[in-house]
Amino acid sequence: MSNTRHSYQRDNDTRYLSATHEVTNQPAPLENYNLYQQDIALREAVRREGAGFADQDLDRFGAWAGDARTIELGHQANASKPVFRTHDRYGHRIDEVSFHPAYHELMGVALENGLHSSPWTNPGAGAQVARAARYYMHSQVEAAHCCPVTMTFAAIPSIQKQPDLARLWAPKILANHYDSRNVPHSDKTAVTIGMAMTEKQGGSDVRANTTRAYATGHEGPGQAYELVGHKWFVSAPMCDAFLVLAQTQTGLSCFLMPRWRPDGSKNPWQIQQLKNKMGNVANASSEVELRGALAWMVGEEGRGVRTIIEMVAMTRFDCMIGSSAGMRQAVAQASHHCRHRSAFGARLSDQPLMQNVLADLIIENEAALAYTMRVARALDNQNDEHQRLLARLATPVGKYWICKRTPNHAYEAMECIGGSGVMEDSIMPRLFRESPVNAIWEGSGNVQCLDTLRAIHKEPDTLDAFFTEAAEARGTDRRFDQFLKALQHDFADLSNAQYRARNLVDRMALAMQGSLLLRFGDKHIADAFCASRLQAGGGLNYGNLPSGTNPAAIIKRATPEVG
Numbered sequence: 001m002s003n004t005r006h007s008y009q010r011d012n013d014t015r016y017l018s019a020t021h022e023v024t025n026q027p028a029p030l031e032n033y034n035l036y037q038q039d040i041a042l043r044e045a046v047r048r049e050g051a052g053f054a055d056q057d058l059d060r061f062g063a064w065a066g067d068a069r070t071i072e073l074g075h076q077a078n079a080s081k082p083v084f085r086t087h088d089r090y091g092h093r094i095d096e097v098s099f100h101p102a103y104h105e106l107m108g109v110a111l112e113n114g115l116h117s118s119p120w121t122n123p124g125a126g127a128q129v130a131r132a133a134r135y136y137m138h139s140q141v142e143a144a145h146c147c148p149v150t151m152t153f154a155a156i157p158s159i160q161k162q163p164d165l166a167r168l169w170a171p172k173i174l175a176n177h178y179d180s181r182n183v184p185h186s187d188k189t190a191v192t193i194g195m196a197m198t199e200k201q202g203g204s205d206v207r208a209n210t211t212r213a214y215a216t217g218h219e220g221p222g223q224a225y226e227l228v229g230h231k232w233f234v235s236a237p238m239c240d241a242f243l244v245l246a247q248t249q250t251g252l253s254c255f256l257m258p259r260w261r262p263d264g265s266k267n268p269w270q271i272q273q274l275k276n277k278m279g280n281v282a283n284a285s286s287e288v289e290l291r292g293a294l295a296w297m298v299g300e301e302g303r304g305v306r307t308i309i310e311m312v313a314m315t316r317f318d319c320m321i322g323s324s325a326g327m328r329q330a331v332a333q334a335s336h337h338c339r340h341r342s343a344f345g346a347r348l349s350d351q352p353l354m355q356n357v358l359a360d361l362i363i364e365n366e367a368a369l370a371y372t373m374r375v376a377r378a379l380d381n382q383n384d385e386h387q388r389l390l391a392r393l394a395t396p397v398g399k400y401w402i403c404k405r406t407p408n409h410a411y412e413a414m415e416c417i418g419g420s421g422v423m424e425d426s427i428m429p430r431l432f433r434e435s436p437v438n439a440i441w442e443g444s445g446n447v448q449c450l451d452t453l454r455a456i457h458k459e460p461d462t463l464d465a466f467f468t469e470a471a472e473a474r475g476t477d478r479r480f481d482q483f484l485k486a487l488q489h490d491f492a493d494l495s496n497a498q499y500r501a502r503n504l505v506d507r508m509a510l511a512m513q514g515s516l517l518l519r520f521g522d523k524h525i526a527d528a529f530c531a532s533r534l535q536a537g538g539g540l541n542y543g544n545l546p547s548g549t550n551p552a553a554i555i556k557r558a559t560p561e562v563g
């Protein structure tokens with residue numbers, strides 16, 4: 001009897017002891033929410049910049065992007081890096097990179113939704129804006145695969161420089177579906193396009209390229225050449241064709257190089273190895289050797305940079321969208337977390353110091369988005385001279401500024417979440433690892449600043465257009481007026497401009513962002529932007545909004561509601 005009672009008590013105690021704790025004070029994952037519905041700034045920008053017609057479509061896309069299964073695809077695509085095989089088991093050279101199925105699924109959704117095509121197939125008011133909004137949401141799910149989506153999209157203006165090639169290729173580039181098969185492009189109705197400019201001895205300075213092009217018959221635009229040389233960075237190497245820079249006797253020229261020859265044999269474009277990247281890992285980047293790869297000249301001989309720069313300009317625009325999107329996802333995660341997490345007896349999002357940090361991060365994101373969507377509208381209206389000049393200058397300025405503001409933004413958002421933000425099963429490490437990439441590729445920071453100066457030098461009207469646009473907010477805020485006046489004054493003397501270029505470009509970006517927010521933005525955000533970015537006296541880190549701003553209103557606006 002006593003034995004029975006003893007064992008009964010022990011069982012009870014064990015059960016009691018094994019229940020160590022209840023999990024509390026942990027936010028639910030941010031999933032099953034609509035990325036469009038829950039993003040007030042995005043919806044406002046879409047309507048303001050002329051894409052209100054796309055509202056319903058964006059709403060549907062936003063629901064897909066916030067679905068738990070979609071979010072999981074982003075994690076899966078990054079969990080296993082692409083794998084490269086040089087040869088098959090019989091010894092044939094295959095140059096095949098395989099990706100996780102989730103990568104292909106995301107590519108499929110991107111292309112089915114025209115992220116690579118819609119402004120070209122349905123141009124007109126709001127086309128770039130609507131596409132930018134979709135890309136903004138898509139990139140929040142997974143940024144790495146957006147690289148080939150962007151390159152395919154951006155290739156069109158360059159390929160159109162060679163109408164005979166464009167007739168053959170454009171219909172397949174613009175087809176709204178995805179064919180991942182490793183088969184000749186002639187067997188496909190949809191293709192993707194990459195770019196190969198960078199070589200070991202020079203990335204920014206592509207004129208140092210040593211890859212040579214030898215005509216197989218006639219020389220000149222549209223003619224066939226064989227390319228011999230190497231490329232040091234080629235992303236998405238399973239694209240069906242690439243725009244490649246190579247030297248002819250006349251100089252650096254642009255070529256379209258498919259992975260297969262017309263007879264169905266493999267073009268001798270051999271991948272040497274994949275890059276071991278810190279970020280952008282779901283997507284492969286490679287080192288390649290060209291051993292007589294057949295390619296066709298695009299555009300004028302010796303004017304390869306001029307031809308491919310059309311593509312580069314569009315990829316730079318997408319870098320702005322991608323980095324703004326990274327900021328939005330960081331802000332959504334941080335504000336969601338702080339809303340559902342308490343410390344020292346109060347919700348984090350109600351505590352003054354955290355409010356300052358969160359609101360500051362939100363302001364940065366809204367400023368980036370407003371700027372990006374304004375450039376999208378300029379791209380939609382390239383027949384208007386003001387918009388053309390504006391897009392020319394606002395693209396390098398914005399690419400430089402927005403991409404460069406992102407890494408510290410990603411890190412601060414991660415810190416808002418605390419230790420869990422460092423864990424690989426959250427999206428925060430991925431946002432952080434992705435954050436420097438846009439700043440470096442497609443022309444690194446200094447190169448964007450130099451391009452800004454080049455544009456002003458070659459076409460001084462670009463600067464007039466930029467300042468005319470920014471000045472539309474003049475008279476609405478004293479701090480803005482003073483900031484703009486001082487900046488314009490500094491442009492009066494461009495001596496030593498290269499040395500001062502970062503300072504000038506930083507301030508151009510701030511002036512345009514301030515102008516857009518004052519004219520069209522939320523009034524609390526515009527006020528805090530002017531107080532923290534246009535007025536001297538702030539510190540350098542996020543969380544430096546001065547007293548008198550309204551962080552609670554800013555946070556409420558940006559925090560997604562789930563469930």
Ligand SMILES: Cc1cc2nc3c(=O)[nH]c(=O)nc-3n(C[C@H](O)[C@H](O)[C@H](O)COP(=O)(O)OP(=O)(O)OC[C@H]3O[C@@H](n4cnc5c(N)ncnc54)[C@H](O)[C@@H]3O)c2cc1C
Pocket residue numbers: 194195196197198201202203204205233234235236277280285437440441442443444445446447450
């Ligand atoms: C993940 C990834 C994927 C990539 N994919 C591709 C691809 O698909 N195709 C492709 O062609 N390339 C690709 N690149 C290459 C990329 O475009 C180059 O790395 C970039 O253009 C810089 O070139 P670089 O690495 O040779 O650096 P460099 O040109 O040596 O530049 C080094 C630094 O010097 C600065 N600099 C250069 N010139 C000046 C100057 N005159 N004054 C002041 N500063 C200057 C630059 O801003 C940079 O900060 C990729 C890069 C990365 C990281």
